[in-house]
Amino acid sequence: MAHDRPTADLPPAVAGYVAANARLDADGMLAAFAPHAVVLDDGGRHEGREQLEAWIRTAILDSRAIFTPEAWRDEDGWIAVDGLTSGAFNGSPIRFTFRFQLEDGAIAALAIA
Template identity: 75%
Template sequence: MAHDLPPAIAAYVAANARLDAEGMLAAFAPRAVVLDDGGRHEGREEIKAWIRRATLDSRAVFSPKAWRDEDGRIVADGLTTSDFSGSPIRFTFRFRLEGGAIAALEIA
């Protein structure tokens, strides 16, 4: 499924599957914003810290099952498996792309 996502999102998903923080970070634009679990993470340093805390610490891997273009955003639905209680959990990732990179990501 990830192979037909836009390239920056496919790269993010592939790096996430490998738990590769640098690969995940590389998919983001320098001034990107991530909204997750009530927090706002802006810019590479904050996003890098978020990746470590939200993904690597719990070994969280998002596997998109379906995606669609919705008002200029790519909306991907799927399961996240991890070491946290209740895994797997269904999440929706909303991506906004600019210049071939992820400019914004909202996770719900």
Template identity: 60%
Template sequence: MTSALPQPIADYVAANARLDPEGMLAPFAPDAVVRDDGGEHRGHAALRRWIEDATLAARAVFTPDAHREENGQVIVDGVTYGDFKGSPLRFTMRFTLVDDAIRALEIG
């Protein structure tokens, strides 16, 4: 399904499937913000820590199964599998894109 997604999101999802932290970070704007699990992570250094702590440590891989555009965001629904309690879990990811980069990501 990643081929139908906008390129920065497709790149993020593909890198996540490989558990590739550099590839996951690359589509984000330098000042991007991620809101996940009650926390906010801003800028590449904080995003790198978030990727290491939330994704790599749990081997969490998000598999999208639907997406749509809504209020200037790309909403992607899917399932995350990994080494964490309750796996797999459904998530909705809300991406804001600016200049072919991910400017914001909200995970819920």
């Protein structure tokens, strides 16, 4: 589907990540990911629990970066979520699209652009 959907209908793993991010809850954010998950963010690639935990702490918690979804859509097997990220960083807030790939009810990949 190409049309936008309300954020209340986000898939459970994505909704869990977003809710944990709103609380700046590192363990909750990490729990939404599959053990082998990959995150592509700001030119970096973070793979596996250890690297994802470090990414959450440095990219999100240190700058208090909270992503607020506005709409989402299915996009070639990815869940594309548009919204604003605000926090203690230059240029805040910044509009991003978070693209999630799900596998067995968990986030297997996240690409942020």
